[in-house]
Amino acid sequence: MSLIDRILDLAALPAGALPEPALAMARFSLFDWLVCGRAGIDEPLSGKLRRLAEEEAGNGTASVFGGAPAPARTAALVNGATSHALDYDDTHFGHVGHPSVAIFPAALAVAEEAGASASAVVEAFLVGAEASVRIGMALGAVHYNRGFHQTATAGAFGATIAAGRILGLSRAEMRAAIGLCATRASGLKSQFGTMGKPYNAGIAASNGVECARLAKLGFTSADDGLAGAQGFLPTHSDAPDPDAGWDRPPPGTFFFEDIKYKLHACCHGTHAMIEALLTARRERPDLSLDSVESLHLRTSPRWLAVCDIKAPRTGLEVKFSYNWLAGMVLSGKDTARDDTYSDALAADPDLAAFAGQVTVEGDAAVTDMQAEGFLKLADGTQLPISHDLGRRLPEAELAAGLRNKSRALLGDDGEILWQGLEGLATLSARDLGRYTGA
Structure with a gap:
C-alpha cells in the first residue's frame, strides 16, 4: 500500500476507532496549547500578526488569541504563531516537531466556522497529528538536519488533514488537499x-x-x-522511506501517545540537560557556578544545529543555548518561567564566563531525548549527569505538571481553563474559541 493511501485511511478513521490513550494525550495537548497561546498574547510577534489580521479584515468567523475574530485562514496563522511564540508547547520526537501549534489552530478555526463540536476538534487534531508524525518519520532525519522545520513541513500536512476532516472532505478531496499542501508546505x-x-x-x-x-x-x-514523482518526500529528503513508522498501524496504538510536554520555557532539545543538572543539584545542594569548574555534555548530533548557540544576543536566543542554560540551572534561575529569558540575561557576565567552561559534543549513541555527561568540580571531582525524557509520566503526574505550568503562565486563569475543559464533551468549537482570551 502506498504512503498516500495509508494516510488517507488514517484520515478517514471513525471517531470510535481512535485509541483512548491517544485521545487522552490529545486533550492534554489542547489544554497546553490554549495555555501557551494565552501566555503568548503579549509577545511582540503576536501583536504584529493581530494587526495584519485587522488590516486584511474579512468575515470574522474564527477566534484569535487576544484579538478580534478573523477569517479562518488568518486566525489559524495568528493562533499558530502566537501559541509557539514562547516556544513552550508540546514536542513529538518521532520527527522532532511541535504538533499542537500547527494543527489545533487549523482545526479550531474551521470547526468554529462549521459549527462543529469541541470533541470533533480534538479528534481531528489527533488524526492530523498522527499523520504529521508518520509523514515526518518517512521524511527521515535528513529532512530536519538539512534545515527544514518539521513543525512547518510535516505539520502543514497534519493541519490540512485536520481541517479536511472537519470539513468532511471525501477521499478524493482529501487526496487533492494533501497534494496542494505538498506544494505549499514550507519552513526553515x-x-x-x-x-x-x-x-x-x-x-x-x-x-x-x-x-x-x-x-x-x-x-x-x-x-x-x-510521495509520487517530484512529490514532497522525494524532493525534500535524500532517501525517504514511505514505510517508516508503520510498524504500529492505526487503529490500535498511535505514535502520538509518545508526545512530550515542556516544563521549561526553552528549546525541548535542552530539557534533558536541564533535568540532569536539576537532579544533580537536588543530590548535591552545594552545586553552584562557583563550585563547578566545567561541564562536558554529550547530546544527539541533531541538536547541535538547533540549540547550541554559543553566545546568545537576546533572551530568545538564550532559549537555544546549552551553554547559557547550564549556567542558569547551576545559579538557580527559574527555567520554567518565560519572563526569566530577558535580553539582559544574554548579557549576564557570570553566565558568559561560565559558558566558556561548557563543552557540547554530538554523540550518535545519545538519542534526541537524552543527555549524558559530567561536571568537573573545583576540587577535581567528576560528577556524572544523565537524563532521558523518553520515560512516560503517569497521567496524574502529567496533569499536575501541566496545571502547575498553566498557573505559572496565567495565574488563576490557568486553573479556570483546566476546569472549563473538564466538560469538553459538552462544549462546541465556539466554546473553545472563547478560551483564547479574545
Missing part, C-alpha cells in the same frame, strides 16, 4: 531564535486551512503530491 530552521520560528507554525496552520478549503471547492492537484 534558519529562522530559529527569531520571530520567524513561531511564524513557521502559523504558516503551517494557515496552509492547512487553505488547502482543505480549496479541495472542498473542487481544486485539483497531483494524484500523489506526497
